[in-house]
Amino acid sequence: MEKMDKPLTKNIRPDRAFATLADYESTGGYQGLRKAITELSPKEVQQWVKDSGLRGRGGAGFGTGLKWSLVPMDANVLQTRYLVANADEMEPGAFKDRLLLEQDPHQLIEGMIIAAYAIQAKIAYIFMRGEYHLAAKRVENALQEARTEGYLGEHILNSEFNLQIYLHTSAGRYICGEETALLNALEGKRATPRAKPPFPLVSGLWGKPTVVNNVETLCNVPHILQNGVEWYQGLGRGSDQGTKLFGASGRLKYPGLWELPMGTPIREIIEEHAGGMRDGYKLRGFLPGGASTDFLLPEHLDVLMDYEAVAKAGSRLGTGTLIVLDDKTCPVQMVLNLEQFFAQESCGWCTPCRDGLPWTVTLLKDIIAGKGRIEDLDTLAGLTRMLGPGNTFCALAPGAMEPLQSALKYFREDFERYIVGSHAVMESS
Amino acid sequence: MKKQVFEGLSSAEIDEINAEMSHYEDKMAVSIEALKIVQKYRRWVSDECLIAVAELLEISPTQLEAVATFYNLIYRQPVGKTIIHYCNSVTCWMLGSDQVQECLCRHLNVELGEMSADGEYTILPIVCLGACDHAPVVMVGDELRLDITEDAVNEILGR
Ligand SMILES: Cc1cc2nc3c(=O)[nH]c(=O)nc-3n(C[C@H](O)[C@H](O)[C@H](O)COP(=O)(O)O)c2cc1C
Ligand code: SF4
Ligand code: FES
Numbered sequence: 001m002e003k004m005d006k007p008l009t010k011n012i013r014p015d016r017a018f019a020t021l022a023d024y025e026s027t028g029g030y031q032g033l034r035k036a037i038t039e040l041s042p043k044e045v046q047q048w049v050k051d052s053g054l055r056g057r058g059g060a061g062f063g064t065g066l067k068w069s070l071v072p073m074d075a076n077v078l079q080t081r082y083l084v085a086n087a088d089e090m091e092p093g094a095f096k097d098r099l100l101l102e103q104d105p106h107q108l109i110e111g112m113i114i115a116a117y118a119i120q121a122k123i124a125y126i127f128m129r130g131e132y133h134l135a136a137k138r139v140e141n142a143l144q145e146a147r148t149e150g151y152l153g154e155h156i157l158n159s160e161f162n163l164q165i166y167l168h169t170s171a172g173r174y175i176c177g178e179e180t181a182l183l184n185a186l187e188g189k190r191a192t193p194r195a196k197p198p199f200p201l202v203s204g205l206w207g208k209p210t211v212v213n214n215v216e217t218l219c220n221v222p223h224i225l226q227n228g229v230e231w232y233q234g235l236g237r238g239s240d241q242g243t244k245l246f247g248a249s250g251r252l253k254y255p256g257l258w259e260l261p262m263g264t265p266i267r268e269i270i271e272e273h274a275g276g277m278r279d280g281y282k283l284r285g286f287l288p289g290g291a292s293t294d295f296l297l298p299e300h301l302d303v304l305m306d307y308e309a310v311a312k313a314g315s316r317l318g319t320g321t322l323i324v325l326d327d328k329t330c331p332v333q334m335v336l337n338l339e340q341f342f343a344q345e346s347c348g349w350c351t352p353c354r355d356g357l358p359w360t361v362t363l364l365k366d367i368i369a370g371k372g373r374i375e376d377l378d379t380l381a382g383l384t385r386m387l388g389p390g391n392t393f394c395a396l397a398p399g400a401m402e403p404l405q406s407a408l409k410y411f412r413e414d415f416e417r418y419i420v421g422s423h424a425v426m427e428s429s
Numbered sequence: 430m431k432k433q434v435f436e437g438l439s440s441a442e443i444d445e446i447n448a449e450m451s452h453y454e455d456k457m458a459v460s461i462e463a464l465k466i467v468q469k470y471r472r473w474v475s476d477e478c479l480i481a482v483a484e485l486l487e488i489s490p491t492q493l494e495a496v497a498t499f500y501n502l503i504y505r506q507p508v509g510k511t512i513i514h515y516c517n518s519v520t521c522w523m524l525g526s527d528q529v530q531e532c533l534c535r536h537l538n539v540e541l542g543e544m545s546a547d548g549e550y551t552i553l554p555i556v557c558l559g560a561c562d563h564a565p566v567v568m569v570g571d572e573l574r575l576d577i578t579e580d581a582v583n584e585i586l587g588r
Contacts, residue, residue, distance in 0.1 A: 090556055092519045093520060093557065095560055097559070098559040129559075133571035133572075166452040170500070171464070171503050174556060188458040188460035189496065190499040249520040255562035323519055334519065334522075337522045338519055
């Protein structure tokens with residue numbers, strides 16, 4: 001019997017062995033695909049996913065069924081369309097897609113076949129970061145198994161639908177995860193983002209309509225088809241549907257990753273699942289959804305982990321993997337670590353980001369070295385606006401500013417302590 | 430010093446690159462995979478190799494160089510037999526990645542990015558390896574190693 005409340009991880013075993021095709025089929029695997037291909041039209045599959053309420057798990061939370069329905073479908077039947085699974089997962093603090101890729105690769109493959117059917121794509125790619133060696137091996141094996149069993153290739157399940165899936169392993173650059181940069185990377189180019197419009201849905205890989213979806217998003221799809229829209233909607237606890245992989249890392253008793261209903265309160269994740277802080281440490285704050293989300297405070301522990309509730313609290317659900325700040329880690333130094341990452345990973349295409357991020361790093365380093373002035377805090381605040389939404393070519397820079405702007409708001413005294421301290425030293429010498 | 434003569438890409442390399450080409454709409458698309466295939470055999474991409482790959486893909490060497498230098502996992506300088514990547518992103522940093530790096534470099538007596546005297550190792554930083562619940566983590570060659578301590582470093586380096 002399938003564990004109905006944890007569809008995404010029901011095949012995942014504590015010994016970290018992976019689900020073979022037989023394991024996957026024994027818990028209902030490929031039944032969703034069978035239903036889609038034999039009973040439903042592509043448009044109907046799109047509608048099911050739309051009705052389910054599934055939203056993208058790659059960070060932006062765009063409606064998945066809605067996204068698919070925007071792909072031009074009426075053009076001639078020979079029109080090439082592409083599907084891409086985004087398995088680039090390089091956001092610091094995010095560690096959810098690796099689990100799905102390594103331990104239940106058929107779930108992703110089935111989700112991709114259904115998605116490709118829904119948009120009538122004949123070629124799909126899995127864009128995986130180069131460091132995920134074990135995941136690459138297991139996905140490649142699973143693709144082979146799926147081909148042998150007739151789930152992939154020509155005339156899938158004896159239908160008229162054909163699909164090839166290829167694995168592309170990347171060579172390490174965070175910006176490749178941004179969907180238009182990813183398309184350039186897949187085309188073998190430098191991964192700089194593309195101007196939008198045209199959106200990839202209309203003009204993507206080699207100018208053809210292309211849907212990019214996150215790994216976890218696609219992993220939800222087979223279950224929606226197999227168990228139905230109503231069942232899926234019943235899984236959420238807040239305003240969003242389904243379950244999600246939530247994680248927590250930092251100085252916790254039991255850092256980890258858990259599949260929980262959308263809308264699970266943050267307190268439950270940190271205090272129950274992660275067992276609270278390690279002895280001798282207190283919770284000072286947390287980034288709810290990876291490195292590019294705003295800090296929240298202990299007073300936000302009762303916020304529900306869904307898109308709206310976290311946004312209302314002033315941050316973003318992002319990847320749903322919490323990074324916890326304890327009372328013995330300096331928030332200013334933590335922000336410096338984050339900004340060094342973003343400065344290093346900026347693609348350098350647009351000026352505010354290319355120049356603004358290194359400047360941010362320099363200011364933070366000076367402050368920490370005791371060479372900061374109080375005006376530097378205004379300069380940093382100015383940078384968070386200059387690199388904010390709408391002023392840069394892609395969302396990397398605005399994402400980089402989120403932890404900084406919230407740290408300036410919530411941890412201002414930590415910044416000031418370095419500055420006041422340096423003045424004290426100067427006066428006494 | 431004796432300079433190794435470059436005799437062109439091996440037939441194994443060319444076969445593997447050609448196999449990848451069938452997955453894409455044009456040849457340029459395999460540029461990253463082609464460089465990675467060369468690296469699999471030679472550890473790094475020399476100028477000669479870069480030019481040979483560019484010829485095979487029918488693009489200019491400058492175009493390919495622009496791609497090669499963009500990606501962190503393409504090495505344009507010699508590296509040790511095993512690369513040890515230590516994660517220096519936020520959670521690993523919080524839980525001691527600086528000490529992990531210091532310990533690795535001290536044991537091998539190398540700077541970051543430098544090849545150890547015996548040609549066995551190169552230590553490089555890397556961004557979040559997607560295992561933050563087991564920080565700090567390192568990747569030894571292709572293998573992810575979790576919850577790294579000084580003892581674990583000793584064990585990895587076999588001393
Ligand atoms: C700098 C940057 C990095 C990103 N990295 C990833 C990533 O590694 N994986 C991912 O799925 N989405 C990533 N995204 C989001 C993608 O652009 C895109 O929104 C997502 O893949 C869409 O899939 P979804 O609708 O299923 O969420 C990134 C965005 C930005 C701006
Ligand atoms: S915001 Fe940064 S990463 Fe995005 S295009 Fe501009 S320079 Fe590149
Ligand atoms: S921060 Fe090191 S593995 Fe994620």
